[in-house]
Amino acid sequence: xxxxxxxxxxxxxxxxxxxxxxxxxxxxxxxxxxxxxxxxxxxxxxxxxxxxxxxxxxxxxxxxxxxxxxxxxxxxxxxxxxxxxxxxxxxxxxxxxxxxxxxxxxxxxxxxxxxxxxxxxxxxxxxxxxxxxxxxxxxxxxxxxxxxxxxxxxxxxxxxxxxxxxxxxxxxxxxxxxxxxxxxxxxxxxxxxxxxxxxxxxxxxxxxxxxxxxxxxxxxxxxxxxxxxxxxxxxxxxxxxxxxxxxxxxxxxxxxxxxxxxxxxxxxxxxxxxxxxxxxxxxxxxxx
Amino acid sequence: xxxxxxxxxxxxxxxxxxxxxxxxxxxxxxxxxxxxxxxxxxxxxxxxxxxxxxxxxxxxxxxxxxxxxxxxxxxxxxxxxxxxxxxxxxxxxxxxxxxxxxxxxxxxxxxxxxxxxxxxxxxxxxxxxxxxxxxxxxxxxxxxxxxxxxxxxxxxxxxxxxxxxxxxxxxxxxxxxxxxxxxxxxxxxxxxxxxxxxxxxxxxxxxxxxxxxxxxxxxxxxxxxxxxxxxxxxxxxxxxxxxxxxxxxxxxxxxxxxxxxxxxxxxxxxxxxxxxxxxxxxxxxxxx
Numbered sequence: 001x002x003x004x005x006x007x008x009x010x011x012x013x014x015x016x017x018x019x020x021x022x023x024x025x026x027x028x029x030x031x032x033x034x035x036x037x038x039x040x041x042x043x044x045x046x047x048x049x050x051x052x053x054x055x056x057x058x059x060x061x062x063x064x065x066x067x068x069x070x071x072x073x074x075x076x077x078x079x080x081x082x083x084x085x086x087x088x089x090x091x092x093x094x095x096x097x098x099x100x101x102x103x104x105x106x107x108x109x110x111x112x113x114x115x116x117x118x119x120x121x122x123x124x125x126x127x128x129x130x131x132x133x134x135x136x137x138x139x140x141x142x143x144x145x146x147x148x149x150x151x152x153x154x155x156x157x158x159x160x161x162x163x164x165x166x167x168x169x170x171x172x173x174x175x176x177x178x179x180x181x182x183x184x185x186x187x188x189x190x191x192x193x194x195x196x197x198x199x200x201x202x203x204x205x206x207x208x209x210x211x212x213x214x215x216x217x218x219x220x221x222x223x224x225x226x227x228x229x230x231x232x233x234x235x236x237x238x239x240x241x242x243x244x245x246x247x248x249x250x251x252x253x254x255x256x257x258x259x260x261x262x263x264x265x266x267x268x269x270x271x272x273x274x275x276x277x278x279x280x281x282x283x284x285x286x287x288x
Numbered sequence: 289x290x291x292x293x294x295x296x297x298x299x300x301x302x303x304x305x306x307x308x309x310x311x312x313x314x315x316x317x318x319x320x321x322x323x324x325x326x327x328x329x330x331x332x333x334x335x336x337x338x339x340x341x342x343x344x345x346x347x348x349x350x351x352x353x354x355x356x357x358x359x360x361x362x363x364x365x366x367x368x369x370x371x372x373x374x375x376x377x378x379x380x381x382x383x384x385x386x387x388x389x390x391x392x393x394x395x396x397x398x399x400x401x402x403x404x405x406x407x408x409x410x411x412x413x414x415x416x417x418x419x420x421x422x423x424x425x426x427x428x429x430x431x432x433x434x435x436x437x438x439x440x441x442x443x444x445x446x447x448x449x450x451x452x453x454x455x456x457x458x459x460x461x462x463x464x465x466x467x468x469x470x471x472x473x474x475x476x477x478x479x480x481x482x483x484x485x486x487x488x489x490x491x492x493x494x495x496x497x498x499x500x501x502x503x504x505x506x507x508x509x510x511x512x513x514x515x516x517x518x519x520x521x522x523x524x525x526x527x528x529x530x531x532x533x534x535x536x537x538x539x540x541x542x543x544x545x546x547x548x549x550x551x552x553x554x555x556x557x558x559x560x561x562x563x564x565x566x567x568x569x570x571x572x573x574x575x576x
Binding site: 104105106107122123124125126127128129130131132133134135161162163164170172176179180183186187188189190191192193195196197202 | 392393394395410411412413414415416417418419420421422423449450451452458460464467468471474475476477478479480481483484485490
């Protein structure tokens with residue numbers, strides 16, 4: 001049976017550290033720090049996600065601001081981002097997804113002040129991550145999910161160097177940035193996606209398999225090499241409750257280690273958001 | 289025997305088009321366009337590369353400026369970049385490599401005006417490439433070698449979608465950006481490098497194999513799947529003359545198609561630099 005890569009104790013430890021760091025920073029600045037989220041319309045998934053973030057902010061003693069604007073008014077939305085960019089109390093800004101299709105999501109993301117872009121969506125931050133090296137050391141914002149995957153694997157002392165890591169999924173928030181991080185950590189990386197031919201022939205070779213395509217219970221045991229480490233990034237709502245992208249029970253019989261859903265990557269992902277917001281505050285002020 | 293993916297006819301066709309485009313743009317602007325290269329010290333390899341670029345610029349009727357500055361004066365170097373950034377006649381700026389180690393190559397690259405960064409080294413351009421989608425369509429500068437690889441493969445009508453492409457090399461000028469482009473073109477991509485275990489077990493699976501590690505004659509026939517397309521990005525100086533990263537004669541017996549060195553990717557790479565400089569001129573001026 002596989003070891004369970006439980007993200008909750010790691011997330012708790014991070015939360016304690018973040019609370020201490022935030023207390024110290026807010027004392028020095030003399031004002032509270034705020035994480036602001038901005039969305040267009042009331043999407044159900046983002047409502048639930050924002051509730052989680054709000055709770056987390058309370059627990060580490062950081063202000064949380066939710067800006068829900070009409071999905072019909074792009075100008076107002078852009079204006080709000082500019083105002084939050086200029087507000088010194090707002091350390092980090094997050095966009096709620098999805099944005100209306102005809103708004104140009106990438107254009108909107110590139111309006112964020114790169115120093116407040118705690119989701120790592122601005123192309124300047126994506127480029128620093130992608131180029132690695134000096135940039136990665138001196139400061140970019142890594143998107144929270146891939147940062148959490150690396151953090152969790154390192155916490156459980158799973159070596160990355162020289163390992164063959166296969167990713168299923170090439171999104172801009174998980175697959176692509178995770179590939180860049182894994183390459184920077186000396187892993188051999190294969191990126192698979194919806195157009196990949198004979199997917200299982202790739203996944204069966206993985207020392208470390210990361211499922212991030214958002215399809216409930218998609219990864220079956222025959223797609224996994226015995227002894228592999230399996231990381232499940234999926235969070236899918238099904239009639240039976242939350243499900244990952246991996247058939248946990250069946251796959252955990254042959255994997256050497258596996259992340260549960262919920263309780264694996266998710267809690268660490270949220271902690272990474274707080275970590276990025278703290279870093280953002282430090283970048284923005286010499287006092288923080 | 290493999291088809292030879294000759295880059296020279298494609299480069300010639302591009303050169304004709306570029307000459308016509310440049311004539312038209314320079315007429316409309318009322319002044320010539322300049323490609324400027326800046327280097328610190330007289331490195332032999334960059335001297336030979338700059339000579340190639342100077343010849344190419346002459347053939348398409350574009351001005352070429354070479355700035356060779358002392359490798360001992362970082363401030364002067366930075367000042368020169370700023371001056372070239374501000375000069376409206378300079379459409380594109382290229383850095384000569386290597387820069388002195390303690391200068392912070394990544395810091396220097398990030399000083400380039402992203403709209404003149406014809407090598408695609410600025411993190412903003414790297415991020416747009418990496419994120420793909422809208423950014424890739426509306427304007428980034430793709431580094432010349434990976435742009436040339438894609439251009440050459442498409443010219444010879446080699447499909448990328450769903451193909452397993454294996455890259456050897458993860459540099460910021462070839463491996464990483466090429467991986468991003470191939471993912472955007474729906475290929476399944478594996479990135480191998482110096483830390484990869486059992487390299488041949490990966491390369492033997494490639495439908496398309498790209499060698500970009502800079503080791504003369506490194507790829508032997510036993511590393512190649514029969515019928516694979518082999519792209520050789522290496523240009524190595526050996527006692528016997530220029531050599532690619534692939535053993536051309538032996539590998540061409542089993543590959544279905546292969547690029548020669550010289551005459552494969554190289555000529556197209558140089559053409560991509562001119563293409564980027566023309567795009568840069570268009571981005572900088574509504575007249576161009």
